[in-house]
Amino acid sequence: MNRRKKVFISLLASSLILLAICIGGMFCADTARLTDFSRKNLSPSLDCLFGTDWMGRDMLARTLRGLSISILLGILTAAASAVTALILGVVSATLGKAADTVITFCIDLIMGIPHILLLILISVAMGKGFKGVALGIALTHWPSLARLIRAEVIQLRESPYILIAEKMGKSKWYIARKHLIPHLMSQFLVGLVLIFPHAVLHESSITFLGFGLSSEQPAIGIILSESMKYLITGKWWLALFPGAMLVLVVVLFYKAGENLRKLTEPGSVHE
Amino acid sequence: MRKRVISIVCAAALTAGLLAGCGQGTENKEKKAAEADRDSVVVTMPTTSEPEEGFDPAYGWGAGEHVHEPLIQSTLTVTTKDLKIENDLATDYQVSEDGLTWTVTIRDDVKFTDGETLTAEDVAFTYNNCKEKSSVNDFTMLEKASALDDTTVEFQMTKPFSIWPYTMAIVGIVPEHAYNENYGQNPIGSGRYIMKQWDRGQQVIFEANPDYYGEAPKMKKVTVLFMEEDAALAAAMAGEVDVAHTAASYSEQAVDGYELFAVQTVDNRGFNLPASDPQEKDGITYGNVFTSDINVRRAINIGIDRDEMIENVLNGHGTKAFSVCDKMPWYNSACEVEYDPDGAKKLLEDAGWKEGKDGIREKDGERAAFTLMFSSGDSVRQALAEDTANQLKELGIEVTTEGVGWDVAYDRAQSEPLVWGWGAHTPMELYNIYHTLSDTGIGQAEYSPYANETVDKYMDEAQETATLEESYELWQKAQWDGATGITQEGDIPWIWLCNVDHLYFVRDGLQVAEQKIHPHGHGWSIINNVDQWSWE
Numbered sequence: 001m002n003r004r005k006k007v008f009i010s011l012l013a014s015s016l017i018l019l020a021i022c023i024g025g026m027f028c029a030d031t032a033r034l035t036d037f038s039r040k041n042l043s044p045s046l047d048c049l050f051g052t053d054w055m056g057r058d059m060l061a062r063t064l065r066g067l068s069i070s071i072l073l074g075i076l077t078a079a080a081s082a083v084t085a086l087i088l089g090v091v092s093a094t095l096g097k098a099a100d101t102v103i104t105f106c107i108d109l110i111m112g113i114p115h116i117l118l119l120i121l122i123s124v125a126m127g128k129g130f131k132g133v134a135l136g137i138a139l140t141h142w143p144s145l146a147r148l149i150r151a152e153v154i155q156l157r158e159s160p161y162i163l164i165a166e167k168m169g170k171s172k173w174y175i176a177r178k179h180l181i182p183h184l185m186s187q188f189l190v191g192l193v194l195i196f197p198h199a200v201l202h203e204s205s206i207t208f209l210g211f212g213l214s215s216e217q218p219a220i221g222i223i224l225s226e227s228m229k230y231l232i233t234g235k236w237w238l239a240l241f242p243g244a245m246l247v248l249v250v251v252l253f254y255k256a257g258e259n260l261r262k263l264t265e266p267g268s269v270h271e
Numbered sequence: 272m273r274k275r276v277i278s279i280v281c282a283a284a285l286t287a288g289l290l291a292g293c294g295q296g297t298e299n300k301e302k303k304a305a306e307a308d309r310d311s312v313v314v315t316m317p318t319t320s321e322p323e324e325g326f327d328p329a330y331g332w333g334a335g336e337h338v339h340e341p342l343i344q345s346t347l348t349v350t351t352k353d354l355k356i357e358n359d360l361a362t363d364y365q366v367s368e369d370g371l372t373w374t375v376t377i378r379d380d381v382k383f384t385d386g387e388t389l390t391a392e393d394v395a396f397t398y399n400n401c402k403e404k405s406s407v408n409d410f411t412m413l414e415k416a417s418a419l420d421d422t423t424v425e426f427q428m429t430k431p432f433s434i435w436p437y438t439m440a441i442v443g444i445v446p447e448h449a450y451n452e453n454y455g456q457n458p459i460g461s462g463r464y465i466m467k468q469w470d471r472g473q474q475v476i477f478e479a480n481p482d483y484y485g486e487a488p489k490m491k492k493v494t495v496l497f498m499e500e501d502a503a504l505a506a507a508m509a510g511e512v513d514v515a516h517t518a519a520s521y522s523e524q525a526v527d528g529y530e531l532f533a534v535q536t537v538d539n540r541g542f543n544l545p546a547s548d549p550q551e552k553d554g555i556t557y558g559n560v561f562t563s564d565i566n567v568r569r570a571i572n573i574g575i576d577r578d579e580m581i582e583n584v585l586n587g588h589g590t591k592a593f594s595v596c597d598k599m600p601w602y603n604s605a606c607e608v609e610y611d612p613d614g615a616k617k618l619l620e621d622a623g624w625k626e627g628k629d630g631i632r633e634k635d636g637e638r639a640a641f642t643l644m645f646s647s648g649d650s651v652r653q654a655l656a657e658d659t660a661n662q663l664k665e666l667g668i669e670v671t672t673e674g675v676g677w678d679v680a681y682d683r684a685q686s687e688p689l690v691w692g693w694g695a696h697t698p699m700e701l702y703n704i705y706h707t708l709s710d711t712g713i714g715q716a717e718y719s720p721y722a723n724e725t726v727d728k729y730m731d732e733a734q735e736t737a738t739l740e741e742s743y744e745l746w747q748k749a750q751w752d753g754a755t756g757i758t759q760e761g762d763i764p765w766i767w768l769c770n771v772d773h774l775y776f777v778r779d780g781l782q783v784a785e786q787k788i789h790p791h792g793h794g795w796s797i798i799n800n801v802d803q804w805s806w807e
Contacts, residue, residue, distance in 0.1 A: 035657040037583035054520050055654050128676075215647040215674030229650070232501045232508075233524050 004263070011259040014252040018071060021249065025068020031058055032065035032218040044237050051237040054230065059223075063242045066220040067249055069213070070200045073130070074253075077137035077203075078195040085142040086188055089149025090176055093157065103150070107143040115140060119202055120211045133212045137199050145191040149184055156180060186264035193257035197250040204246060220246050309806050311492035312781065314514040315503040320794030321475075325455020326466060327445070329400050331407040332455070334441040337792025338695055340799045342477065344443025344460030345484075347375055347394070348436050350696050352787050354599055356436040356739065359485075360389070360444060360461075370431025370735050375439070379422050381484045383446045383461050391418035396447040398426065409699070410438075412734075431735035433742040437697040463488045463802045473497065479802070488802030495798070507776045514783070515776040516793055519585040520650060522774055529776040534797070536789040537599060537694035539592040540655055541767035542643060543719030544568045545686055550713065556686040557713045557720045561641055566622035567668075568763045573608050574615030574666045575659065581769050584654040588774055592767040594750060594757075598788055601698040601746035606767075608759045615666050624667070632667040640669035644683060645690040647674035652690040655768055684719060685712065694770070694791035698733070698746045704765065705749070705757055706730050721764035725755050773797065780807040 036056035044051040050059035092103035110118065118140050123132035156162060156179075165175050206212040207221025215222055220242055227238035324330030326343055333341035340349065347361040358364075364375040381389040398416035401408070412435075414427040426435070449459045458466055461484070464477035475495045479488040498506065500518050507515035507526050515529070522531055546568070547558035561567060577591040590597070593606040624632040624639050632639035643659060645652040653674065660670035680689055693700055707715050707722045715722045726749050733745035751758045757765070773789050775797065784803035789796040 035654075035661060037658060037661075040583075054650065055657055210648065215653065216645075216672045226650070229499075229501050230520070232504050233521060 007259045007262050011256055011263065014256040014259070018249065018252055018256075021064060021245075022068045022071050025064040025066075025071075028061040028065045028068075031061040033057070033216070034061075041235065043235075044241075050241045051235075053226065053235075053238055057218075059237065059241060062218040062223055063220070063245050065218045066223055066242065067245060069217070069219055070203050070246075071249065073134055073137070073203050074196045074199040077134055077141065077199045078192055080134075080138035081141040081195050081199075082145060082188060082192040084138070085145035085191065086149060086181075086184070088142070089146045090153055090180060090184075092146070092150045093153030094172055094176060094180075100150075103146070107147050107150075110140060110143045111147075116202070116205065119206050120209070123206055123211050128211060129214055133203055133206060136206070137202055141195050141198060141202075145188075145195065148187065148191065152184060152187060153180060156183060186261075189264060190257055190261045193253065193260055196253040196257070200246070200250055200253070310490055311494070312490050312514065312801065312804060313494045313496065313512045314798055314801075315496045315498055315506060315512050315516050316794045316797075317516065318472075318497045318499060320792070321472070321497045322455070325469075326458040327455035328397065328441075328443045329404040329445075330455060331405070332458075333443050333795075334401070334405070334438075335407040337794060337796075338441045338697070338790055339792070339795040341441070341443030341460070341462060342464045342795075342798070342801075343458045343462045343466050344445060345381070345389075345462045346441065346443055347377065347439040350437070350440050350787065352785060354696055354787065356440065359440075360394075361439070364436065364439075366433075366435075366737065368737075370433065370737065371428045373426040373428065373435055374419075375424050375426070377422050377424065378484065381461050382482055383449070383459055384465050384480055384482065385446070385449060385459050387446060387448060389444060389446070389461050390421045391424040392421075393447050394418065394424045394444055396450070397442060397444045400445070400450070401442060408438075408441075433734055433736045433739060434698055436739065437699075440696070464493065486802075490801050490804050493798060493801050504776070513778045513781055514797065516797070517774045517776055518651065519588050519771075519774065522586050522588055526776050528779055530779060532775045532777040532783060533588050533772040534775070534786045534789050535590065535598070536770050536773050536791075537595075537597055537696075538692065538773065538789055538791045538793070539595060539597065539694045539767055539770045540652060540690060540692050541592060541595070541765055542656075542659070542688040542690050543684060543765050544571065544688055544763070545684075545720045546762060546764040547713075547715060547720040547722070549686060552713055555682050555712070557715070559641065559686050559688075560637055561639060562688065564622060564624075565762065566618045567624070567639070568766070569759055570615040570618040570622075570666060571663065571668070572759050572763050572766050573611045573618075575662055575766065575768065576610045576612075577769060578610070580655065580658050580662070584651065584658055585769065585771060588772040589769040590772070592770045594767055595693045595700050595704055595765070596698065597767075597770055599696075599698070601701070601743045603747035603750035603756075603758075605751035605756070605760075606758045612665060619666065619668075626667050630664075630667060631669045638669065639667060640671070642671045642673050642687050643690065644673050644675045644680060644687060646680060647676055651771060652692070656690050659768070681718070691718070692771075692791050696787075696790050698742070701746060701749060702730050702734075716764070719764060721762065723755065723757070723762055725752070726757060726762075781805075782807060 039052055040054055040056040042048060042052040048058050048060060050063055052058055088103050092100045119136040122136035122139055126132035126135050162175060162179055165179060204221040207219045208225045212221055213219040223242045224239060230238055322332050326332045328334050328341060333339055345360050347359060348356050349359045351357050360377050360381060361375050362378055364373060366373050377391060377394060383389055395416040395418045398413060402410040402413050412428050412430055412432040414429045416424060416426050418424050443460060445454060446459055463480055463483050465480050467478045468476040477493040479491045503515040504517055504521050506512045507529055544562040545559040546563055548563050549556055549558040549560055581587060581589040594602055596602045619632060623634045627633040643656045645656040656672040660672055663670050704718060705716055706727055708717050711717060729745050729749035733742045736742040736745060750756050751761060755761050773793050777783055782805045784800045
């Protein structure tokens with residue numbers, strides 16, 4: 001088995017685990033909200049692997065459901081951000097000086113404000129909840145990728161085959177479609193996957209701070225902020241497992257992104 | 272990847288450090304206990320108890336959303352342990368025939384802590400100032416306060432208000448000569464304690480007033496620390512405080528050297544059931560199709576097992592609630608109901624709510640369902656909402672819970688049930704909840720649509736009686752007069768679940784004097800009588 005295959009298998013494995021968590025979470029939607037006061041504050045056992053909380057909710061179901069909400073939000077927002085980045089990056093580099101100035105200004109503006117602050121601002125302005133968080137993350141995560149793509153396009157534009165295409169009288173749209181976008185695809189994909197862990201972490205942090213999802217929902221941020229209140233009484237399982245699972249998911253996404261990069265741009269290994 | 276490993280190692284090291292820190296707590300505790308001064312006490316309170324605007328009654332100190340004795344200032348009257356009225360600064364008070372003039376004579380031997388004598392001028396100034404500035408308490412019934420001589424003050428009212436003595440029990444008298452916009456930071460009063468130091472966001476230190484006109488306080492120094500419940504528990508475990516406030520979810524925790532102390536309260540939790548048909552005004556929906564059916568409201572009231580709820584949610588630290596004013600002199604015991612799930616189901620059946628395929632009842636295509644809101648971050652209200660949902664499911668009613676912020680809760684509660692907390696040492700609470708207000712919303716009760724002319728009439732009359740005793744009877748009639756009211760047999764627009772005991776970890780050896788029934792608010796009430804506390 002060569003290294004390429006190993007990387008591929010590792011990518012497949014992490015995607016499968018993430019998919020499993022996602023699907024598991026969908027089946028747990030009801031169980032995660034079910035309260036049963038006859039079994040509250042149980043420590044982890046074979047019956048409930050992650051224990052239960054102060055309202056007798058099963059922590060395994062809550063964790064899975066929370067992660068699947070996070071992953072879903074992550075996919076949604078990462079896709080939205082990445083597409084925004086792609087469009088703005090290409091537009092900025094091809095449509096001339098004025099467009100470039102405006103878009104670069106936007107990128108600098110958004111990157112200049114602390115990420116989490118801007119997120120909270122947008123989320124609160126949009127009335128919190130799923131909508132607020134999704135918009136907040138989607139609107140704040142595109143600039144770095146957009147800047148990368150813009151730089152790439154500027155460089156590409158000077159390359160001989162594109163200059164030749166221009167001389168041959170091909171339209172700008174034709175060049176973008178046939179020459180630019182295929183070339184940018186690998187960077188776009190890797191960028192997309194690497195926005196995931198950011199999106200997931202940011203979703204859970206603003207929910208943790210109370211500016212995100214509403215408190216009856218089993219989001220990881222809610223679970224963690226609730227567990228903080230009970231750590232002092234020795235209920236370690238409330239924070240440990242959900243926290244560890246969150247880290248696991250983020251690491252898996254990160255690994256998947258790295259592996260994807262190795263597969264699509266073999267040259268990047270030497271960088 | 273290496274960076275990540277390093278950060279994990281750092282986190283592990285930090286955790287180890289924390290654990291080691293916990294170990295030191297025990298030594299610390301013994302030292303503290305040995306050194307403890309015999310006449311000082313350290314008490315914790317929730318961070319929300321810290322008065323934002325300072326210790327000024329005009330901005331809610333004592334007379335705000337949560338009522339308590341102002342300690343630094345003295346009041347004209349005080350409430351007794353059974354919540355009747357006694358004189359404090361006042362030596363006597365009288366009300367005119369028409370109920371529009373209150374004449375109060377005050378003691379002539381009282382001095383502010385800056386040495387000036389407290390006169391009727393100061394009293395009049397305090398009340399006029401409160402009327403002008405207070406946004407947290409209602410002073411609209413007061414027209415004007417004026418001093419007739421040094422020891423007599425006259426209150427002219429805009430309308431008869433028989434329960435005025437209860438207002439007089441929470442308004443601390445401030446000195447006119449030393450009052451300015453910074454008064455809240457440097458309060459001067461004539462009360463049992465002097466405020467020595469206030470570190471915003473952390474603590475307030477009180478010292479006994481050596482010239483206090485009443486019995487000298489036994490506790491010479493009182494330190495109040497503001498912190499969350501988990502921090503308070505940690506402080507108790509480390510032996511750093513004498514009284515730590517706590518919640519039911521921590522009540523099973525044993526803390527060495529401390530005992531759990533539960534105070535009965537009228538700090539109730541309940542939810543509103545909008546009692547009118549839906550209509551819209553100014554973008555807000557008022558009323559709810561499902562809960563406007565009186566049989567639904569009655570079924571919910573008897574279909575809730577309050578005992579089970581208290582056991583589950585409050586670990587047994589609470590009492591069943593049937594009204595907003597349980598155990599108060601103006602409470603009508605007709606509010607009480609028995610848990611009767613079969614009766615509840617029968618009520619629903621008879622009213623035409625038949626069970627559908629999924630076990631949820633329906634009537635004319637309308638599902639027996641509502642959203643029960645609770646304030647985000649309040650674990651007790653959340654658990655009560657969840658338990659209510661579980662219990663009502665047995666009846667075939669589908670309840671979805673939702674956490675909301677107070678920014679939207681008031682408007683949404685006009686059409687959807689919300690878990691509320693109430694309870695005060697004044698019958699005005701009944702008025703606030705059940706009496707209609709013609710100039711707000713759709714002209715029904717302020718917080719949840721409800722209107723009943725007879726109930727309104729009793730409450731209006733209650734405010735016009737000559738004596739408090741007569742008014743108690745009318746307040747009771749407003750709840751149930753034998754034909755109509757707000758009880759199970761009446762309109763039942765609010766469901767009351769439980770009164771939440773206020774829980775504290777109290778250091779062994781500290782005698783916390785007998786407490787009045789605490790009102791809503793887990794803060795200052797505990798030290799209402801801190802001057803009578805003692806160490807064994």
